[in-house]
Amino acid sequence: MKGVPGQLIETPMLEWAWEFCTPNVLCATFGAFLLFTCIRQTKSPKIIREIARLSFGMYLMHMFFLAPIAAAIVGGDNAIPLLPVRIAIPTIALLTYVCSAIATKIISYLPGNKWGSSEKWSDR
Numbered sequence: 001m002k003g004v005p006g007q008l009i010e011t012p013m014l015e016w017a018w019e020f021c022t023p024n025v026l027c028a029t030f031g032a033f034l035l036f037t038c039i040r041q042t043k044s045p046k047i048i049r050e051i052a053r054l055s056f057g058m059y060l061m062h063m064f065f066l067a068p069i070a071a072a073i074v075g076g077d078n079a080i081p082l083l084p085v086r087i088a089i090p091t092i093a094l095l096t097y098v099c100s101a102i103a104t105k106i107i108s109y110l111p112g113n114k115w116g117s118s119e120k121w122s123d124r
Contacts, residue, residue: 050105057104058097065099066092 044052051058070092075082083091107113 051101054101054104054108057107058100061103062096062100065096065103069095069099 073081073083073088073092073095081088
């Protein structure tokens with residue numbers, strides 16, 4: 001949505017679907033719990049374990065990647081991005097996720113890194 005100078009946009013009306021006390025959020029939460037109850041696998045795949053191990057570092061550094069990637073995808077005009085919004089938002093999210101994961105993995109190889117070694121917590 002492009003803002004027009006002098007016209008008031010009522011934000012609560014635009015963001016009603018994202019409020020926590022709405023049926024949309026209830027249904028999405030219920031669906032997510034149902035999805036995870038269907039998993040019968042006892043051991044997760046290696047890639048999932050690795051991403052889980054790196055997730056805190058990814059969370060801490062994702063903002064370093066988000067702004068430059070969004071600026072490159074948007075191309076200077078928020079109202080008219082280079083890509084359509086339905087493609088731009090998932091692209092920005094995916095690129096930020098991948099860059100954060102790669103950077104965190106590289107940092108995990110630094111000596112003395114508590115989370116970089118393959119030791120188990122019980123080995124310490």
